[in-house]
Amino acid sequence: MTEQQYNQCVDLYADGLYRFILKNLRDEFEAGNIVQNTFEKLWMKVSETRFETAKSYLFKIAYNNMIDVIRQNKRYVQIEEGFHDEAVEMGEYKGLKEALNIGLERLPEKQRTVLLLRDYEGYSYEEIAEIASLSMEQVKVYIYRARMALKEFIGNPEVLL
Amino acid sequence: MKELNDRELLLLAYLDGDLDAAGKQRAEALMAEDAAFTHEYRLLTGTRLEPETIIYTDKHKLKRTAKVNKSPLRFVIPATAVAACLALLVLLYNPGTKTGSSATGLVTPGDKEITYSNAPGTKEIAAPKEAKIINNPAKINTQEKHIQTPVKTQEPTEAETIVDNRIEPEMLVAKRAEINIELPELYTLTEPVYTEPIIIAAPGKKGFREWYANAEKKVNNFMGYLQKPKINIRRTGDNGQQRLVIRLKADKYDVEREVLLSVK
Numbered sequence: 001m002t003e004q005q006y007n008q009c010v011d012l013y014a015d016g017l018y019r020f021i022l023k024n025l026r027d028e029f030e031a032g033n034i035v036q037n038t039f040e041k042l043w044m045k046v047s048e049t050r051f052e053t054a055k056s057y058l059f060k061i062a063y064n065n066m067i068d069v070i071r072q073n074k075r076y077v078q079i080e081e082g083f084h085d086e087a088v089e090m091g092e093y094k095g096l097k098e099a100l101n102i103g104l105e106r107l108p109e110k111q112r113t114v115l116l117l118r119d120y121e122g123y124s125y126e127e128i129a130e131i132a133s134l135s136m137e138q139v140k141v142y143i144y145r146a147r148m149a150l151k152e153f154i155g156n157p158e159v160l161l
Numbered sequence: 162m163k164e165l166n167d168r169e170l171l172l173l174a175y176l177d178g179d180l181d182a183a184g185k186q187r188a189e190a191l192m193a194e195d196a197a198f199t200h201e202y203r204l205l206t207g208t209r210l211e212p213e214t215i216i217y218t219d220k221h222k223l224k225r226t227a228k229v230n231k232s233p234l235r236f237v238i239p240a241t242a243v244a245a246c247l248a249l250l251v252l253l254y255n256p257g258t259k260t261g262s263s264a265t266g267l268v269t270p271g272d273k274e275i276t277y278s279n280a281p282g283t284k285e286i287a288a289p290k291e292a293k294i295i296n297n298p299a300k301i302n303t304q305e306k307h308i309q310t311p312v313k314t315q316e317p318t319e320a321e322t323i324v325d326n327r328i329e330p331e332m333l334v335a336k337r338a339e340i341n342i343e344l345p346e347l348y349t350l351t352e353p354v355y356t357e358p359i360i361i362a363a364p365g366k367k368g369f370r371e372w373y374a375n376a377e378k379k380v381n382n383f384m385g386y387l388q389k390p391k392i393n394i395r396r397t398g399d400n401g402q403q404r405l406v407i408r409l410k411a412d413k414y415d416v417e418r419e420v421l422l423s424v425k
Contacts, residue, residue: 003225006225007224010220010223011223014217014220015214015215015216015217015220015335017217018216018217019212019217020213020215022215035217035219036219036222043225090222094391096207097211100208100210104210115210116210118177119209119210119211119212120212120213122208124179125179137165140170140173141163141164143173143177144165144172146206147173147176147205147208150207151204151207151208155204
């Protein structure tokens, strides 16, 4: 990949990458850090990476980085989740989109990740399997469970108020 | 992990548009005869996420340009090396001689003539025509001085200063930040000590994460007098500033404070 193609990757994928991490971590600062680290790693391997595979490479690196952060911040994440549970009980949100967003935040990390890669980034099951180091069957199960969980979540009439 | 059955796989693939023509026909046939399948499908279509437009504003920081060394010092090292080589060669070829006034050149490797000094006891021979003068050390030294001078006195521009002062997590190591939480709503319950700033010194190399965990612990201690308090600390930052958003929820209280971290 050339320097020009690298910069093209920044234009094409930085927003999506940032959104993907932000949606998972809900931390702008951390998401920004991960995006910077990820592109730093791409730049270090710029001559070995093909432009066609750069997007998958970026998401895989970012995903692994994010998993590390989640593990390190486990306690913090758990505390946050506690708050979201209460937000749901209080019914503080309105509309399907907001309900889906809150439902998404409540999903287990793997389910949320694969669903975001599928719906936001349009990756195939195979590509998601590669990024998240899962089998295709696991990806399908996670996506199915995520959709079922969201269905249950938005199916609650209180949520849709 | 329990695998999906055929029906679930079909439903998921149909929903995700991941079926070939035959599979799609099969799913549509099933929908026509199975109301439960259709119902399930309709409910699940509501779970498709619409991508949000979120912009990463620091894209310019990620962009790269080819490494072209524009530093004025880029000439200094090679020039110094050449000068040193020349001096060494002159010394080797003319041991014990003083620098002559007529011969300051140097032959390239392969030339047979090596004597061009007019030191006593040596015969002065004109440099051969094919001999090439590579450089003059005196000129290199002049260049070096000329280039180095502005570098030493150069002040950083405003833009460079901002970049240098970016607050990266690792740069917080061994620095201190103060968090001062004031909760007027709780004054009736607090003692004076609680209104004092909490000083958090960043511990060792592990940097911000460890520092952050420590901060959370101290805030927890700070709020310890409350029954089952829940502390939520969110770190956020932009434009080089870092803030902690601290939310305290206990009993009937639900208070959020945003604290700018001052780095000392």
